[in-house]
Amino acid sequence: xxxxxxxxxxxxxxxxxxxxxxxxxxxxxxxxxxxxxxxxxxxxxxxxxxxxxxxxxxxxxxxxxxxxxxxxxxxxxxxxxxxxxxxxxxxxxxxxxxxxxxxxxxxxxxxxxxxxxxxxxxxxxxxxxxxxxxx
Amino acid sequence: xxxxxxxxxxxxxxxxxxxxxxxxxxxxxxxxxxxxxxxxxxxxxxxxxxxxxxxxxxxxxxxxxxxxxxxxxxxxxxxxxxxxxxxxxxxxxxxxxxxxxxxxxxxxxxxxxxxxxxxxxxxxxxxxxxxxxxxxxxxxxxxxxxxxxxxxxx
Numbered sequence: 594x595x596x597x598x599x600x601x602x603x604x605x606x607x608x609x610x611x612x613x614x615x616x617x618x619x620x621x622x623x624x625x626x627x628x629x630x631x632x633x634x635x636x637x638x639x640x641x642x643x644x645x646x647x648x649x650x651x652x653x654x655x656x657x658x659x660x661x662x663x664x665x666x667x668x669x670x671x672x673x674x675x676x677x678x679x680x681x682x683x684x685x686x687x688x689x690x691x692x693x694x695x696x697x698x699x700x701x702x703x704x705x706x707x708x709x710x711x712x713x714x715x716x717x718x719x720x721x722x723x724x725x726x727x728x
Numbered sequence: 729x730x731x732x733x734x735x736x737x738x739x740x741x742x743x744x745x746x747x748x749x750x751x752x753x754x755x756x757x758x759x760x761x762x763x764x765x766x767x768x769x770x771x772x773x774x775x776x777x778x779x780x781x782x783x784x785x786x787x788x789x790x791x792x793x794x795x796x797x798x799x800x801x802x803x804x805x806x807x808x809x810x811x812x813x814x815x816x817x818x819x820x821x822x823x824x825x826x827x828x829x830x831x832x833x834x835x836x837x838x839x840x841x842x843x844x845x846x847x848x849x850x851x852x853x854x855x856x857x858x859x860x861x862x863x864x865x866x867x868x869x870x871x872x873x874x875x876x877x878x879x880x881x882x
């Protein structure tokens with residue numbers, strides 16, 4: 594059932610899943626796991642900011658938009674203000690063009706609509722040049 | 729004889745899944761979930777669906793409490809709970825639950841309490857149908873694993 598997947602551009606990639614929904618946390622964690630990407634999970638934007646303030650760094654952040662305490666837009670802005678330059682991909686269930694633009698303007702590198710799938714995650718990684726195409 | 733039992737159970741599972749897809753209860757995202765199940769997490773689908781059930785029941789309970797309060801006016805809170813339900817239902821491929829949650833959310837955006845109460849009833853109905861079907865599916869899977877275990881004793 595587990596399909597063979599193309600090679601990651603950089604071995605030992607790390608990622609942070611930022612989502613308040615337990616179902617999405619489990620799925621995104623497993624998606625990243627399947628691609629060999631070690632990953633941590635936090636429940637909102639503030640926890641993502643705190644993780645970076647405490648010195649943790651990641652190659653990729655999967656950032657949900659609607660979260661309590663600090664949402665994805667606020668968290669992305671804050672991380673960029675802190676000088677965090679890693680790739681941040683916004684993922685959300687619903688976003689009209691205006692919301693998507695606001696999220697992108699906050700400092701995202703990419704955006705995908707949920708639900709995430711293996712192919713959507715590979716698309717994110719390819720867009721952000723974290724993945725090579727299998728030849 | 730034992731092999732036939734496994735095959736028959738697999739056929740029952742396939743038939744149930746086909747029916748759920750045909751009814752629109754499940755969509756392609758459920759297949760994505762199944763594809764994530766592997767040797768390192770052999771119960772992945774079961775575990776995620778159970779997380780979904782736990783979370784959804786809390787949300788549905790909260791929605792009912794909010795709407796049954798005569799003084800209720802916090803439609804924004806209804807919307808937040810529904811965003812969660814829409815999101816998690818989408819993520820597991822629960823298409824019909826997702827769709828009725830979206831309809832319910834529209835009523836909350838119009839501050840329509842009666843519409844919300846009706847919406848909640850529909851969501852509860854679809855949710856319980858899904859839950860029953862998932863339990864049936866997991867029971868069949870368990871029986872199939874047991875039958876396969878009997879077929880290949882260790």
